[in-house]
Amino acid sequence: MILMNYVYENNDETLKKYSAKKDDGSYYSFSSLSRYINDINRIYDQAFIEDKRCFVQIYEVDPDSIMLICSFKAEKISIDECETTICKFLNNAKCIRKEEISIDTFKNNLYRGNRNDFLLSSVRSCMEKLEINIVGKQSIYDELLFTYDERIFERKLLNKKQCLNKAKEIMASESLIDEINRIYSNKNEKKFYGHPIHYYISASSWDAANDIINVLLGALLKNNRLISKRTASLRNISPRAYNEPTFENVFASAVNSSLVIDLSGEKAYGNYANATARTAELISKKVKLYGNYALFFFVEIFDKMVYKDEFLAEILSNTDIVKIEEGYGTYDSALNYLNDLVEKSDFSNYKENDMEKYLPDKISFSVSDVYEAYDKWYGRGLKTHIYKAYKELESVKIVVKKKEAEPYKKLQEMIGLKQIKDVTDQIIEFSKVQKRRKELGLNDKGVSRHMLFYGNPGTAKSTVARLLSQILKSEGVLENGHIVECGRQDLVARWVGWTAKTVEEKFESARGGILFIDEAYSLLEGYNSFGTEAINTIVQLMENYRDDVIVIFAGYPEKMKDFINKNEGLASRIGFQLDFPDYDENELLKIMELMLKEHQYTMSTEAKNKCLSLFKEASLIPNFGNGRFVRNVLEQIELKQAKRISLQYKGKEIGKKQISNIEVEDIIDDYKMLINKKNDLNTIGYIA
Numbered sequence: 001m002i003l004m005n006y007v008y009e010n011n012d013e014t015l016k017k018y019s020a021k022k023d024d025g026s027y028y029s030f031s032s033l034s035r036y037i038n039d040i041n042r043i044y045d046q047a048f049i050e051d052k053r054c055f056v057q058i059y060e061v062d063p064d065s066i067m068l069i070c071s072f073k074a075e076k077i078s079i080d081e082c083e084t085t086i087c088k089f090l091n092n093a094k095c096i097r098k099e100e101i102s103i104d105t106f107k108n109n110l111y112r113g114n115r116n117d118f119l120l121s122s123v124r125s126c127m128e129k130l131e132i133n134i135v136g137k138q139s140i141y142d143e144l145l146f147t148y149d150e151r152i153f154e155r156k157l158l159n160k161k162q163c164l165n166k167a168k169e170i171m172a173s174e175s176l177i178d179e180i181n182r183i184y185s186n187k188n189e190k191k192f193y194g195h196p197i198h199y200y201i202s203a204s205s206w207d208a209a210n211d212i213i214n215v216l217l218g219a220l221l222k223n224n225r226l227i228s229k230r231t232a233s234l235r236n237i238s239p240r241a242y243n244e245p246t247f248e249n250v251f252a253s254a255v256n257s258s259l260v261i262d263l264s265g266e267k268a269y270g271n272y273a274n275a276t277a278r279t280a281e282l283i284s285k286k287v288k289l290y291g292n293y294a295l296f297f298f299v300e301i302f303d304k305m306v307y308k309d310e311f312l313a314e315i316l317s318n319t320d321i322v323k324i325e326e327g328y329g330t331y332d333s334a335l336n337y338l339n340d341l342v343e344k345s346d347f348s349n350y351k352e353n354d355m356e357k358y359l360p361d362k363i364s365f366s367v368s369d370v371y372e373a374y375d376k377w378y379g380r381g382l383k384t385h386i387y388k389a390y391k392e393l394e395s396v397k398i399v400v401k402k403k404e405a406e407p408y409k410k411l412q413e414m415i416g417l418k419q420i421k422d423v424t425d426q427i428i429e430f431s432k433v434q435k436r437r438k439e440l441g442l443n444d445k446g447v448s449r450h451m452l453f454y455g456n457p458g459t460a461k462s463t464v465a466r467l468l469s470q471i472l473k474s475e476g477v478l479e480n481g482h483i484v485e486c487g488r489q490d491l492v493a494r495w496v497g498w499t500a501k502t503v504e505e506k507f508e509s510a511r512g513g514i515l516f517i518d519e520a521y522s523l524l525e526g527y528n529s530f531g532t533e534a535i536n537t538i539v540q541l542m543e544n545y546r547d548d549v550i551v552i553f554a555g556y557p558e559k560m561k562d563f564i565n566k567n568e569g570l571a572s573r574i575g576f577q578l579d580f581p582d583y584d585e586n587e588l589l590k591i592m593e594l595m596l597k598e599h600q601y602t603m604s605t606e607a608k609n610k611c612l613s614l615f616k617e618a619s620l621i622p623n624f625g626n627g628r629f630v631r632n633v634l635e636q637i638e639l640k641q642a643k644r645i646s647l648q649y650k651g652k653e654i655g656k657k658q659i660s661n662i663e664v665e666d667i668i669d670d671y672k673m674l675i676n677k678k679n680d681l682n683t684i685g686y687i688a
Contacts, residue, residue, distance in 0.1 A: 001071060001072075001073060001130065001131075001132060001228075001252070001253050001254070001255050001256055001257065002071070002072055002073070002074060002079070002100065002227060002228050002230075002256050002257070003069070003070075003071050003100065003101050003102070003103065003105075003106045003230065004069070004070040004071075004072075004079075004082075004098060004099070004100055004101065005067070005068075005069055005070075005098065005099050005100075005101045005105065005106075005109065006067070006068045006069075006070060006083075006086060006095060006097070006098045007065050007066070007067050007068075007095070007096045007097040007098070008065065008066045008067075008068065008086070008087075008090055008093040008094065008095055008096060009064070009065060009066075009093050009094045009096055010061060010062070010063060010064055010065050010066050010093070011090075011091055011093050011094075012090070012091055012093075014036065015033075015036060015061060015066070016063045017029070018032050018033035018036055019033055019061045019062055019063050020063055021062070030117075033061070034116070034117040034118065037058050037061065037116075037118040038117075038118065038120060040058060040089055040090075041057050041058055041118060041119065041120055042120055043089050044056040044057060044058075044085075044089065045057070045120055047085065051076075052076070053072060053073075053076045053077040053081075054070065054071075054072045054077050054081070054082045054085050055070065055071040055072065055126075055129070055130060056068055056069070056070045056082070056085065056086055057069055057110070057113060057118070057119060057126070058113065058118055059109045059110065059112045059113030059116065059118060059119075060109075060112055060113065060116060060118075065096060066090060066093065067109075068086060069101075069106055069109045069110065069113075070082055070086065071106070071130050071132075073255055073256060073293070074192065074227045074228075074256045074293070075255075075256075075293055083095065100152055100228060100229050100230060101152070101230075102150045102151065102152060102230060103132055103150060103230075103232075103253060104150070106132075107123065107127060110123045110126055110127070111123055131249050131252040131253065132249055132252070132253040145237075145238040145240060145241045145243070145244040145247065146234060146235070146236060146237045146238060146241045146244070146247060146250070147234075147235045147236045148232060148233070148234060148250055149232065149233050149235070150230060150231065150232035150233070151230075151231060151232075152229050152230055152231075153214075153217050153218070153221065153229040153230075153231055154229070155214065155218055156218075157218055157221055157222040158218055158219075158222060159222070160180070160181075160184040163180055163184070163215065163218060163219050163222070164177065164180055166215055166218075167180055167215050168333070169333075169336065169337065169340060170211045170212070170215065170327070170337060170367070171327040171328060171329035171333050171334065171337055171365070171366075171367055171370070172212075172215070172327045173324070173325045173326060173327035173328070174327075175322075175323060175324050175325050176212060176215065176216075176324050176325075176327065179216070179322055179324060180215070180216075180219055183216075183219045183220060183223055183225065184219065184222075184223060188223065188225075190223055190224050191224055192224050192225060192226070192227050194292040194293060195225075195291065195292060195293070195294070195295050196320065197319075197320045197321065197322050198287075198291065198295060198296040198297070198298070198319055198320070198321055198322070199213075199216065199295075199296070199297045199298070199321070199322055199323075199324055200297075200298045200300065200321045200322070200323045200324070201213060201297055201298065201299045201300065201324050202300045202302075202323065202324070202325045202326060203299065203300070203301060203302070203325075203326040203367065204301070204302050204326055204366065204367060204368030204371065205301065205367075205368065205371050206262070206299070206301060207371060208326055208367045208368065208371055209260075209299045209301070209326075210260075211367075212324055212326070213231075213260060213297055213299075216297075216324070217231060217258065220295070226257075226258065226295060227256050227257075228256045228257035228258075229257075230257040230258075231257060231258040231259070231260065232250070232253070232254060232257065232258070232259050232260070233259075233260040233261075233262065234250055234259060234260065234261045234262065235262040235264075236262070237261075237262070237279065237283075238279075239275035239276040239279055240275045240279070241279045241282075242275070242278045242279040242281075242282045243275075247282070248282070248286065251283075251286035251287070251289070251290050251294065252290065254290060254294035254295075254296075255290055255293045255294050256293055256294070257294065257295070258294070258295040258296070258297065259294060259295070259296055259297070260296075260297040260299060261283070261296060261297065261298050261299065262299050262301070263298055263299060263300055263301075264299075264301045287319060288319070291319050296319075298321075302368075326366065326367045326368065327366075327367060328365060328366050328367075329365050330365070331356075331359070331365065333365070334359055334365035334369060334370050334373075335355065335356055335359065337367075337370045338355055338358065338359065338370050338373050338374055338377075339351070339355055341370070341371075341374045342355065342374065342377065345374075345378065352377070355373075355377065358373035358374075358376045358377050359373045360372075360373070406474070407467045407470035407471045407474060408467075408471050408474070410467055411424060411464065411467045411468075411471065414460060414463075414464075415583065415587050415590050415591050415594070416581070416583055416587045417460065417464070417580070419578070419579065419581075420464060420578055420580065423576060423578055424464075424468060424471070426576075427449065427451075427468075427472075427576060428471065428472065428475055428477065430449075431449060431472065431475070431477040432475060432476070432477060435476065435477060448542075448546065448573050448574060448575035449546070449550045449575055449576075450542055450546075450550060450551045450552070450573055450574050450575055450576075451550065451551070451552045451553070451574065451575065451576040451577070451578060452552070452553045452554075452560060452564065452574050452576070452577045452578065453465065453552060453553070453554040453555075453578050453580060454554070454555060454556065454557045454560040454561070454577070454578075454579060454580065455556075455557065455579065455580025455581065455582075456556060456557070456580075456582055456626060457556075457626060457628060458626030458627040458628035458629065459580035459581065459582065459583070459626050459627070460580060460627065461518075461554045461580050462485070462516070462518070462554070464578075464580075465483060465485075465514060465516045465552050465554070466483055468514065468552075469481050469482060469483040469513055469514040472514075472550070473513075478512060478513055478514070478550070479511075479512030479513075479548075480511075480512035480513045481512075481513055482510075482512070482513040482514075483510075483513055483514045483515075483516055484506060484509050484510040484513065484514070484515050484516065485516045485518065486506055486515070486516070486517055486518070487517070487518050487519055487522065488519070488522040488523050488531065488534075490502075490506065491503050491506060491517070491523065491534045491538075492523065492530045492531050492534050499530045499533045499534050499537065500533060500534075500537045502534075503534055503537040503538055503541065504537065504541060507541045507544075507545050507549055510549045511545065511548045511549055512548060512549075513549070513550075514549070514550045514551075514552055515549055515550070515551045515552070516552045516554065517538075517551065517552070517553050517554065518554050518555065519554070519555045519556075520553040520554065520555055520560070520563055521555055521559040521560060521562065521563035523535050524563065524566065535567060535570065538551070538570075539567065539569045539570050539573065542570075542573045543573065553574070557579070582619060582624075582626055583619070583626050583627065584619060585612055585615040585616040585619055586612070588615040588618075588619065588626070588627075588629075588630050589608065589611055589612050589615060591627055591630045592611055592615075592630050592633070592634065593608075595630065595631065595634050596634070596662070599634070599638075600660060601660055601661070601662050602660055602661050602662065603661070603662040604661065604662065604663055604664060606663070606664040607662050607663055607664045607666065607667055610664050610667040611633070611667055614633070614667065614668075615630075633668065636668045637662060637666050637667060637668065640665075640666045640667075640668065641662055641663075641666040644663070644665060644666060645658060645659060
């Protein structure tokens with residue numbers, strides 16, 4: 001949607017007379033002026049009703065000029081045709097000024113027309129007619145379901161050399177430089193026909209992402225790959241945004257312009273997780289619907305993702321995405337970038353001569369480093385120059401809990417699983433080599449990356465699969481690095497002809513990640529043949545999606561071996577078979593010690609020895625539960641310990657040491673009742 005504001009000369013003598021004003025600013029002939037403008041606006045409105053191409057309304061006049069707003073879609077009508085329509089009913093008056101405007105300015109001008117009694121219908125009706133009535137919330141008491149903001153790109157358009165220099169100023173990555181070269185390539189038509197690709201921006205902050213977006217917008221506008229200078233941002237998307245009627249208008253209004261979608265947010269659970277999925281599905285559908293004529297930027301802010309897994313993989317199946325990552329630079333480029341940010345700030349007068357003191361002591365700098373340095377300078381400047389009463393105040397030192405370990409480190413720290421860790425390294429290196437072969441144009445059809453995990457309950461099959469998805473993402477092997485977990489109930493439909501479609505939908509949702517099929521042998525169980533149809537479809541799609549999806553089958557050892565042996569096509573497509581062995585008594589004790597540390601308990605040597613004997617006996621029982629069994633034992637220990645100290649210290653104050661210590665009498669004797677005890681724990685891996 002292109003929104004324009006026009007000012008034409010007033011060469012209509014009747015209109016000049018009607019639009020003359022008194023000294024107090026009121027019109028001499030207000031009712032006559034209103035009827036006269038209404039007649040012209042009615043003609044414009046009728047033309048729009050007939051062909052839906054160009055919406056024009058006069059909103060204000062004076063003896064010298066006529067002010068109009070215009071809205072049109074470039075795929076239906078050109079700007080020249082719009083201006084011809086405008087002039088046709090203004091006696092071919094001369095255009096004095098024209099400019100592209102935002103939705104807010106468009107709406108405000110409509111309000112001016114409404115106050116002047118020039119419009120034929122209400123402002124709300126006009127906005128709804130054009131599908132651009134964006135609200136975000138209904139009243140100040142309602143939850144804000146999303147925030148919408150827009151601007152007009154007003155920077156000078158640059159040639160290729162200037163654009164590349166600008167990119168270097170923001171420490172552009174190779175991915176951004178490559179895209180600039182593609183945009184300016186002489187192989188492209190210098191005319192807008194639609195958007196061949198959209199962008200996925202990966203950055204450390206919203207400001208850093210916007211620096212990248214501004215470079216791309218300037219390049220695209222310079223090469224006529226964008227018609228409109230209007231760009232909007234969609235942020236703070238609530239899981240329930242799908243329930244807001246105006247949310248869909250955000251995407252309709254982006255036609256002919258660009259929309260930046262911030263994928264940040266808090267991870268949702270329970271009902272909110274379902275709502276998140278519905279909102280993600282709606283976004284995906286709208287991107288697919290408007291993707292040819294609206295340019296979309298998807299922004300990933302490091303460690304703040306929420307919508308990525310749910311819908312990015314899905315839109316990749318319908319849309320070509322170019323990923324642009326935040327770049328790195330030298331000390332000099334980082335310092336220049338920092339100085340540039342300071343020059344653009346509100347406090348540039350307080351710029352210091354030794355700005356380098358805010359940069360960290362390192363050789364290579366990320367954009368994140370520069371923005372952190374800028375934030376330090378900005379915060380210090382507020383105290384030093386603006387709120388001077390705080391100048392001498394020392395900051396309180398807060399001890400921050402360390403971030404959770406990286407996925408690869410977490411895998412290496414897990415108890416046992418030596419073979420799994422070794423094979424994981426092989427998978428990573430193999431995948432990286434295959435990726436490089438593909439980049440060099442060599443045949444990359446090597447060993448399949450699909451896997452089979454077999455092991456008894458509690459041996460960390462699911463945990464390893466989840467970590468592996470994150471590891472392969474961080475190594476650049478997987479595009480998205482998410483994992484879609486499913487079982488028989490998610491793949492086998494209840495009606496004829498639906499199973500194959502259901503299975504393919506799972507593959508689509510896992511595109512760029514891992515499809516984890518737990519208890520895969522259950523697909524062959526049951527009274528109908530739908531499970532067989534699911535297996536046959538999976539075998540076919542494993543080949544069709546071999547470059548985009550890694551399939552992992554998981555289950556108990558003997559059943560998984562029978563499952564693979566029954567389908568030769570399935571066996572031939574699995575490149576790695578990983579055995580998850582039961583833990584021995586020493587490994588189980590290490591897991592117990594980790595859990596005790598997590599729960600802030602200490603255990604006496606006698607108690608540990610009794611646990612070791614207990615684990616040794618339990619591990620001889622088939623399917624004893626491994627890590628789950630340890631957790632169940634600890635739960636019983638906590639109950640016995642609580643009863644012991646309550647009786648021992650009845651009526652007395654209990655000290656920290658006493659309440660935290662586990663003694664030998666707290667260790668249970670009847671452990672067999674805990675074997676295969678059902679629980680609803682999701683995490684079954686144990687970190688050292």
